[in-house]
Amino acid sequence: MTTLETPGPTIGVVGGGQLGRMLAEAAAPLGVELVVLDPTPDCPAAPVARDQIVADFDDEAGVRELAARTDVLTFEIELADQEALDRVSEDSGTPVHPKPSTLETIHDKLVQKRTLRDEGIPVPPFREVTDADDVHEAIDDYGAPVMLKARTGGYDGRGNVPVETKADAEDALESVAGPAMVESFVNFEREISVIAVKGDDEIAAFPVGENVHEDEILRETIVPAGSSDAVTDRARDVAAHVLEVMDGRGVYGIELFETSEAPPASEASSGRSQRDGDILLNEIAPRPHNSGHWTIEGAESSQFEQHVRAVLGWPLGATDLRAPTVSVNLLGDVEEPRDAALRGVDRILETPGANLHWYGKRQARPLRKMGHVTLTGRDEASTDDLLETARELEDAVTFRP
C-alpha cells in the first residue's frame, strides 16, 4: 500500500539535463524529490531538483554520495557507468532502476542488436565491422547505402554515418573513430516510437508516435502515428517483447521503423524480404525519450511521471491519449555557440493548445536541444493541421540575434 509522506521518497538521478528537469517537474506534485548528479554546475535540472551533486557521470565517489542521499537510483543518460552503479548499489543497498545490466546491454549498439535479435525481436540486418573490407562486404550483402554506427557514445545522430558507396567506407570509419557496426539501410515508410513502461509486475505503453528526423536529430513527433491499426498493434507487441528482455523498472523509449515495400532492384541485390508495414527495431533508450515529451500534455500521465512511479515501484498511471498532439523541438539555430536567448516566443505563448518547455541551458549551440513546444488538438483538429501550426510556431522563434 503506497503512502505519501513529507519528506517523500527521493530519487537519485545520474544526469541533470532536460530529462532530469522534466522528471523533477513531474515528481514535485507527487511529493517526490530529486537529487541529480551532473558535471555542469547549475545544470538544467538543478533549479527544480532538491539538490545537485557536481560530479562526472562516472565519478564513483559522486554516485556513492548520490546513493547515500536517496532511496532509489536511476539515470537519464546512457553515459552513466554501469559498473560503478552496480558496485555502489550493492554496497549501499540503494536499488537502481532500470538495472545496470540493462544499461550494459543497451550501451553498446552491437550488443544491443545481438541481444534483441537472439530474443526474436525483429531488427534490420547488421554486423560488426573493423575495417573498410568489412563495410564493403556489408554493402555487397545488404545493398548500398548502409548505415555505419559507432557502437558506443553516439546520440542525436552523432556516430551514425550513412555510407553511400564502397569508396566512402574509409572516410566513414575515420569519422566514427572507434568500434563500429554496419546496419542495412531500412527503406522505411515512417519512423515511429513506443514509450513503454515496466512497473512492478505490470507494464504500460503510450499510443504510438510518428517521428520526423532531420540530420538524424528528432525534430517532430506526431500522435497518433499515421500507421494502420495492424501496424500500431504490431509496434506495441514488439515494445512489450522488448520490455521482457529489459531488466529493471522504468520508462523505455523504443524507436522502430515501419517498413515500406523495398524497390525491386534493391530487393534483388540484398535478398531481403522486407514487407510493407513490417516493424523493425531501431534503437532503445532505457529512460524517458525525446519522442515521448508530447505525453506531458497529450496523455493522461506523462512519461516522466511514469518513470517516477516505476522506479519507486508505485502503480503505473493511465497512458491514454487526451487529444491528438504534436511536439516540435526547439534546436539551436545558430552558427556558433552563444548565450541562450530565444526570441519571438509570444506567438507560442498566445496559441491555444500550445505549451512551451524551456530546458534552462545557458548556451545555444548548433542543433542543440534547447526546448520544445507541444501542441494539443482542439475540437476536430487533424494531426496535419497541428503539425502545420507547430511548424509555424517553431519558425517564428530564433536564437539568432
Place this chain on the structure above:
Amino acid sequence: MTTLETPGPTIGVVGGGQLGRMLAEAAAPLGVELVVLDPTPDCPAAPVARDQIVADFDDEAGVRELAARTDVLTFEIELADQEALDRVSEDSGTPVHPKPSTLETIHDKLVQKRTLRDEGIPVPPFREVTDADDVHEAIDDYGAPVMLKARTGGYDGRGNVPVETKADAEDALESVAGPAMVESFVNFEREISVIAVKGDDEIAAFPVGENVHEDEILRETIVPAGSSDAVTDRARDVAAHVLEVMDGRGVYGIELFETSEAPPASEASSGRSQRDGDILLNEIAPRPHNSGHWTIEGAESSQFEQHVRAVLGWPLGATDLRAPTVSVNLLGDVEEPRDAALRGVDRILETPGANLHWYGKRQARPLRKMGHVTLTGRDEASTDDLLETARELEDAVTFRP
C-alpha cells in the same frame, strides 16, 4: 516581444505554501524561477523553488532581500504586508503584482465590500458592527440568520460565524474577537467561482466552477458548474467588472453566490428582492485560489501558469476547458496534529484521469489542506459521475494510523 533566456526571470513570492509550490511547478517549464519568503523552514514551495528566504511575511528586511534577488514581487497569502511591499518596491524599483493597494482593499473585508458595492458590483447587504446591539439591528433588517465575519485575518472559514438568533450575538462577537462586520445570509442555489486573470492590457477567465464547502472549508470544485448559461455569463461579467476595480496584474479568485428564490417570510422581513439566479459577490482572493486547482489538468493552461505570465507581463494563455473536471481537497482527517502520512493512495494512482497533488506539509492537522486530487473526464463522463468517483477516492485515503 518576449524572449526566453537562461537564467530566466525570477519571481519573488511572499508566502511559500501550496500555492507557491504549484506556482513553482508551473513556472519551471517556462524557465521562470521562484524565490519564496516564508517563516517555516523548508516550506512546501522550497523543494521546487530556486531558494527560500526564511522570514515572517511582514519582515521588511526579508522582503527587501526578496526584491533584490528577483525581477518582480507577488504574494500567495493575504498576510503579506501591503505597506512594506509598497516601500520596498519604491526603494528597489522591483514591481509588485497585484498592486499592494489591491491587497489593502481586499485585506479588510468591510473595505472590500464597500469598495465593490460603490463600484456597482452586486454584494449581499452588509454593515459594520461593533457590539451586540449592531448585530441585533442587522438581524431585524436582514432577517436571521446573519453571517458575522472578522474584518481581517480570516481564511478557510476561520473568523466566519453564523448568528442564528439575537441571543447568540455576544458569543459570536467574542469568538471573532476583533473588528467585525455582518452580512445578510445568502439563500444560495450554489456557490460558484471564477478564476480570472488580469494581464498586460488583456483579461481572461476560466470556465465557472461550482464549489462545495463544509464547515466553511472548500471540499470540492466541479467544472463546468451546474448553472444555466445566463448565470455563468453573468458570473463572468461580474468577474470582468471585479478585474476593472483591482489594480495590478495577476490571478484573482472570485467567489460568488448564485441565489435561489428566497422564502417568502424571509423576503418579507428583510425587504430584499433576491431573484433566482442572481449573482452576488462573496469574496475575492488576489492570488491563485483553491477553487482553481482543477485548471492544472482541466484547462488549456493552469491558473498558476497564468499568474506567472501575468506578473511577468507575458501574453496570457488559453483558458478553455479540456474536459469536465472535478477536484477534491485532501484535508487532515486527524484529531490531533501528527506527522503527515497519507495512507491508501494506490487507488488514486491507479484511477485513469486522476491526478494526485501533495503539498509537502510536514504535519497533518485537523482539516488542514494537505493535497488535492483532480479527476478529468473521459469519453462521456458526467460531472455527477466524476464527483462520485472523486469522493470514493478521497474516502479511500486517510492520515489516521
